[in-house]
Amino acid sequence: MKPLPPTLRKEAVTSLEQFCAQNFDEPVGNLAVEALFDFMAAEIGPLFYNQGVTDAQARIQGVITDLDQEVYQEPFTYWRRKR
Numbered sequence: 001m002k003p004l005p006p007t008l009r010k011e012a013v014t015s016l017e018q019f020c021a022q023n024f025d026e027p028v029g030n031l032a033v034e035a036l037f038d039f040m041a042a043e044i045g046p047l048f049y050n051q052g053v054t055d056a057q058a059r060i061q062g063v064i065t066d067l068d069q070e071v072y073q074e075p076f077t078y079w080r081r082k083r
Contacts, residue, residue, distance in 0.1 A: 001049060004041075013037050 004012065013030075016037050020028040028036075 001045065009037075
């Protein structure tokens, strides 16, 4: 998986820092938060990525299944329209 752009990574780490500050009794330093973020991204991130791929595949398969109904054109209608 490609690494996050630096601005998104910084926002994610800042969000995690805020979460830790509000939910833990002990302060968590910036280096610890960054290490936790890196661990979560490497260890748990693929789980969410794979689920996203599975969801996208299911959605695309549904669109493909419905495609024939969406774009079907009735043949031999010239004479019916002429009347």
